Amino acid sequence: xxxxxxxxxxxxxxxxxxxxxxxxxxxxxxxxxxxxxxxxxxxxxxxxxxxxxxxxxxxxxxxxxxxxxxxxxxxxxxxxxxxxxxxxxxxxxxxxxxxxxxxxxxxxxxxxxxxxxxxxxxxxxxxxxxxxxxxxxxxxxxxxxxxxxxxxxxxxxxxxxxxxxxxxxxxxxxxxxxxxxxxxxxxxxxxxxxxxxxxxxxxxxxxxxxxxxxxxxxxxxxxxxxxxxxxxxxxxxxxxxxxxxxxxxxxxxxxxxxxxxxxxxxxxxxxxxxxxxxxxxxxxxxxxxxxxxxxxxxxxxxxxxxxxxxxxxxxxxxxxxxxxxxxxxxxxxxxxxxxxxxxxxxxxxxxxxxxxxxxxxxxxxxxxxxxxxxxxxxxxxxxxxxxxxxxxxxxxxxxxxxxxxxxxxxxxxxxxxxxxxxxxxxxxxxxxxxxxxxxxxxxxxxxxxxxxxxxxxxxxxxxxxxxxxxxxxxxxxxxxxxxxxxxxxxxxxxxxxxxxxxxxxxxxxx
Ligand code: XMP
Numbered sequence: 001x002x003x004x005x006x007x008x009x010x011x012x013x014x015x016x017x018x019x020x021x022x023x024x025x026x027x028x029x030x031x032x033x034x035x036x037x038x039x040x041x042x043x044x045x046x047x048x049x050x051x052x053x054x055x056x057x058x059x060x061x062x063x064x065x066x067x068x069x070x071x072x073x074x075x076x077x078x079x080x081x082x083x084x085x086x087x088x089x090x091x092x093x094x095x096x097x098x099x100x101x102x103x104x105x106x107x108x109x110x111x112x113x114x115x116x117x118x119x120x121x122x123x124x125x126x127x128x129x130x131x132x133x134x135x136x137x138x139x140x141x142x143x144x145x146x147x148x149x150x151x152x153x154x155x156x157x158x159x160x161x162x163x164x165x166x167x168x169x170x171x172x173x174x175x176x177x178x179x180x181x182x183x184x185x186x187x188x189x190x191x192x193x194x195x196x197x198x199x200x201x202x203x204x205x206x207x208x209x210x211x212x213x214x215x216x217x218x219x220x221x222x223x224x225x226x227x228x229x230x231x232x233x234x235x236x237x238x239x240x241x242x243x244x245x246x247x248x249x250x251x252x253x254x255x256x257x258x259x260x261x262x263x264x265x266x267x268x269x270x271x272x273x274x275x276x277x278x279x280x281x282x283x284x285x286x287x288x289x290x291x292x293x294x295x296x297x298x299x300x301x302x303x304x305x306x307x308x309x310x311x312x313x314x315x316x317x318x319x320x321x322x323x324x325x326x327x328x329x330x331x332x333x334x335x336x337x338x339x340x341x342x343x344x345x346x347x348x349x350x351x352x353x354x355x356x357x358x359x360x361x362x363x364x365x366x367x368x369x370x371x372x373x374x375x376x377x378x379x380x381x382x383x384x385x386x387x388x389x390x391x392x393x394x395x396x397x398x399x400x401x402x403x404x405x406x407x408x409x410x411x412x413x414x415x416x417x418x419x420x421x422x423x424x425x426x427x428x429x430x431x432x433x434x435x436x437x438x439x440x441x442x443x444x445x446x447x448x449x450x451x452x453x454x455x456x457x458x459x460x461x462x463x464x465x466x467x468x469x470x471x472x473x474x475x476x477x478x479x480x481x482x483x484x485x486x487x488x489x490x491x492x493x494x495x496x497x498x499x500x501x502x503x504x505x506x507x508x509x510x
Contacts, residue, residue: 003029003200004048004192010034011065011083012055017327019053019081019171021365022179027194028186031363032330039068049077049190052084054169058133059083059090060098066091077162077189082131085165089156092139092163099136099151103129106174107148115145115157117164117184127154127168127175135167162189198375201368202234205360209238212319212358219314219355220321221307222247222265222273223390224257227323227361229264229382230373234360235321236271237376243321244272244314248306250299251279252392252406255414264379278306286394286401290438292510295401299391320355324362325369327464386431387465395510399438404491405453409436411489412455416481420459423477430462432471434485435498435509443493445486452493455485460507468502 006023008030010016016032023030030051033042042050050071057064069091071078080088086096109127111118127148135153138144146155146166157164164185170178186192213235220232222245236243245265249258258275265271285298311317361369373383393409394401412434420432435456443450457478462468482495498505 003196003204004190005045006030006049006051006186006190006192007042007045007047008032008051008053009037009042009067009084010055011053011057011087015054015081015169015171017330017365019051021367022171022182023051023186024196024365024368026179026183026186027196028192029196035065035067039071039074042071043074043076047076048192049079049186051185052078052080052087054082054084054130057083058098059086059096060133072161072163075162077185078164079185079189080163080165081171082167082169085156085167086131086133086135088163088165089135089137089139089142089153092142092158094135094139094142095137096133097136098132099134101134101150102132103148103150104131105129107150107168109146109148109154109168111146111155113143113145115143115155116159116188117155117157117166117181118145119184119188121177121180125177127170127178128172129168131167135165164189198371201364202237202372202375205234205372206238209235209358209360213239213242215242216319217314217317218243218319218321218358219311219317220245222261223388224253224261224382224385225323225388226373226383226385227325227369228321229261229378230369230376231321231323231358231360232265232271233269233373233376233378235358236269238360241272244274244317246274246276246307246310248276248278248303248310250282250303250392251277252282252299252394252401254388254393254417255410260379260381264382268377268379274310276306276310278302281306282394283401283403288400290399292395295394295510296391299394303390318356319358321358321360324357324359325366326362326364327366329362384427386426386429386433389508395508396433396435397438398436398509405436408453408489408491409434409455412436412485412492415484415488416457419477419480419484420473423474425471425473425477428461429471430460430465430468431507432457432459434458441494445493450493452491454494454496455489455492456496456498456509457481458498458507458509460502462502462507465502465507468507470499470501473497 008016008020010032020030020032090096107129111123134151138156141158142156144153144156148154154167170181222228247261266273285302289295370383416434420426437454440451459471460468461471485495
């Protein structure tokens with residue numbers, strides 16, 4: 001099935017992603033393109049519409065990001081948002097100025113002219129503003145359709161050329177009716193149909209996988225996380241028995257996780273699953289290692305060795321599934337962040353393996369991946385599971401990793417997860433887990449003096465793990481965690497709460 005495609009031209013990454021997600025929530029496929037992409041290339045994608053995103057620049061600074069103004073006569077409908085709106089005004093002969101009023105935050109918008117974008121909406125509504133420059137004169141041919149108490153030009157349009165511009169941000173949740181404004185643009189101006197639905201996403205992915213793979217064999221590494229699980233389920237739906245899943249059980253998983261993988265893939269989906277029980281090899285590699293980077297290296301190397309051995313049995317497999325997501329694709333190439341920890345994806349593989357990649361999630365945002373997972377019938381526990389680091393519980397055990405200490409942490413962690421779910425806050429948290437320390441402290445239980453490990457409760461809220469805030473968990477939940485962990489987990493006599501944000505802390509302890 002062919003989908004309408006609405007391009008979002010990126011003038012400042014965080015805005016563009018949110019716009020594309022909102023467009024997709026309106027069931028229209030949307031792709032983000034860099035502003036440096038030549039117009040001819042954008043048009044070659046046959047977009048149903050083009051949205052110019054907001055961004056942090058001012059149109060007045062030398063070298064301010066711009067776009068080929070032939071766009072406005074291309075016949076493709078255009079919507080400019082914030083910076084995008086100012087760019088349209090400036091390029092088409094209007095005027096943008098740094099007035100002495102800036103607008104930040106919730107503002108009341110007054111619709112002053114009839115506009116398809118505001119059809120059916122009240123003439124006054126709350127919108128979210130974030131700008132220092134303002135459009136002070138509309139270009140010839142444009143009509144002003146909305147104002148605020150601060151700026152006389154908050155929305156403008158040239159219906160002839162189908163060029164629309166809004167100073168406010170329809171994509172943010174604070175703009176209460178913003179999604180309706182976007183829908184008017186998508187459906188009424190661009191003529192898009194709402195066909196980007198879960199069912200059609202799955203159908204399209206299945207078709208693409210089939211045409212890529214033909215009748216060749218495919219292998220897929222499962223990690224227990226949502227991405228590899230959804231990727232595997234999609235590929236299985238597409239090519240059934242041609243798929244073999246490999247689950248390298250490092251022994252560093254959370255309680256019940258490897259059973260869940262077995263249950264779901266072997267029993268429910270009837271996937272050919274190779275469950276490699278390699279806990280001993282990982283423990284051996286970790287023996288005596290207490291430096292965090294050394295741990296990661298030991299785990300990464302062991303993983304590669306184990307996977308290579310298993311893969312040798314699948315000489316005839318030509319394809320390898322990877323759960324790469326759309327944000328990875330958008331960000332790769334532009335990402336230049338300092339390496340704070342050497343990330344290792346268990347489930348990821350050596351670069352020199354001679355497989356062709358199948359990446360069925362490469363067009364999807366995380367929330368779409370979850371929705372596809374639900375559509376395919378994966379269990380809620382997998383679909384909604386919080387992220388888990390590739391090196392597993394090993395980076396949540398400060399100091400050396402031994403079977404005894406792993407067991408202590410696994411039990412404590414299971415209690416943390418169980419109680420957080422019971423309190424109904426699991427879905428609000430980016431991650432929540434237990435950490436085991438290497439020190440011991442004195443306590444008293446019954447009449448006995450104890451000398452045992454403390455467990456740290458770590459819970460954070462975040463959008464993308466780049467920054468995070470410690471979660472304000474309810475006190476009765478904390479009380480319950482403390483008393484249950486100490487009562488039920490032998491070897492623990494103290495529970496503490498981590499109240500460090502990121503930065504300066506990281507989410508994991510190692
Ligand atoms: P930090 O601890 O750096 O973690 O704030 C940010 C996010 O990344 C996860 N994480 C990892 N994920 N392999 C992974 O696949 C790794 O080696 C790894 N280390 C940290 C962490 O759980 C958090 O979500």
